[in-house]
Amino acid sequence: MQITFYIFGLLVIVGAAGAVSLRKPIHCALSLAVSLAAVAGHFLLLGAEFAGFAQILVYVGAVAILMVFVILLTRENTPGEGLGVGRWMIGAGVAAGVFGVIAACALASKAVWVASAQPEATARGIGEQLMGAYVLPMEALGLLLTVAGIGAVVVAMPDKKVL
């Protein structure tokens, strides 16, 4: 339905805007969680249920919590920065320029995309693809996740102190 698209879209944009512009990093992380949950809502609207649930499980349930933990561990004594206006102008200007270019291309495109019949994305189908055509990327992903996990622990480990 149209109204749910606009509601979720509004949540995405407002959450993202909050995530990059709020003063305290904790508020940014919580706003990011809202934005990611709304993106998962969009996935559900588009019929990709598995991707939507995986998005909530991984992003809201793990990445957001990880960010929150790190924000707690790296708190500075001085309060939040004052955002320099000049700095913001450059960043916002570049971003607005990029948005203008992409949106102009999207609106001017003459390709006709017909909403085809809903493709089926069952869990069984995804499993068969993962174990069939995409088995090598899946194994590589497993390796990547293992290495990333071990690497993150090693990088963040404190140096052994002599008691």
Place this chain on the structure above:
Amino acid sequence: MISITHYLILSSALFCIGLAGVLSRRNAIVVLIGIELMLNAGNLNFIAFWRFGANPQPLAGVMFVIFSIAIAAAEAAVGLALIVAMYRHYKTTDLDRLSSLKG
């Protein structure tokens, strides 16, 4: 009727907000948040094209997004570990102070 143009505009807006965050903020964690927003914009694009377009390979869009979500999680973990290590040395997460390799 919601067409693909709506989704393209939405995902490009999300991407550009993330880009603005990465370019303007000094706090390393907020930069990482901007990167996550950009990745999510890409994922939204993938799913939108999967839904509205012809699919010679079924489920390609969804597979790509699943891999992308996993890789983004791994990258966030490593990036945050780096930020923790950085904080331990410099006692700050301000990217402007990390200029010892400059010049």
Place this chain on the structure above:
Amino acid sequence: MINTGLAAIFLWAGLEQGLGKLLDHGLSLLPPAWRTWATIVVLVGVMLGVFASLFALSTLLERKGLGRMQNRLGPNRVGPYGLLQPVADGIKMLTKEDIVPRGADGVVHFLAPLVLFAPLTLSFAVLPYGRHWVPLNLDAGLLFFFAAGSASELAAFMAGWSSRNKYSMLGGMRAIAQMISFEMPLVVASLSVVMISGTMSLAAIVERQEAWLWIFPKWNVFTPWGLAGFGLFIVAAMAETNRSPFDLPEGESEIIGGFMTEYSGFKYAVFFMGEYFGMFAVSGLAVTLFLGGWNAPLSFLPASFLWFFAKLMALVLVFIWVRGTLPRVRVDQLMNLAWKYLFPMTLLNLFVAALWHYTAVWRAPGGLALRWVLCFAAIAVPCAVLARAMMRSHKWAPRVYRFGD
């Protein structure tokens, strides 16, 4: 008396079909455009009503049960045998003053109970209560349940951080560490059920357990991997919902109220209700995955939603029983339990489930006994070895303070 009991059971089964027909008939009176919305509203209302009254009942059961276990009577002043105590509690919660600390972060402090409560209520939508009584029959229903459960973890941190209170902060950090650590054994324990059933849809998982060995049921808990998986699932579920012996985040004797310290009145009631709803949700999932859902315990009894709720309340009673029996664990014991013991055991459970599945062709007499012995030994021996090794590995050493530098 058995005759009246059986008659009552058959009457209730008839009532279940009658209720379904009543709903259909009532909905057909409405114009077709309204029917979807009316179904949704009715279902949501009924589910919330049922679970809210179960919540009231189980608070009473908990207080009376704990009281009896501690050799005292529970509340018995309000109403006969204290039956109106939940009403009194509700009135108390609603009329208490809502105190917000001055330095607290207003928006986050306000939203935290809501963020805890809403995803847990969402997760009730995929549980199969009866044969055709699944509010939301999703193809990846189990994944939806875990996604909704993990979305509520942020609330504990939000509550802890926004209260600007050392105890709340400690409670909040302990809460998220505990919840994400025990999510792994919870998910992998239910993964063995998914592997054997071949589907993630909860309604289909219950239907696969509708098999009978003579008159006895063939639920998943009556297999070696199911028994071990059920035990692991219940332990992880107790830790996920912050129930004793894992109630460190709200350790009342250590950090006052944990992350709930600065909440009073209705917000505290919402937290309390969220904790109990979490208990109902994971118990409902355990009943669905391992205990056969809405199937009856004997083959000549009709299947009905009453069996589901009976098994749910039995599990809730087990939760209360464990709360009254075991002391609280320490935070490092908790982490050890999750990562070094429960998680390897659940991975081993996956292998044993596969072993059970692939030896199903041993049909010789005594084959069943041999399979049971083999699979049970494959789980019990590493379990014992791991437990002994962990007990013996504690060395005495000077205490290291990791955050005090």
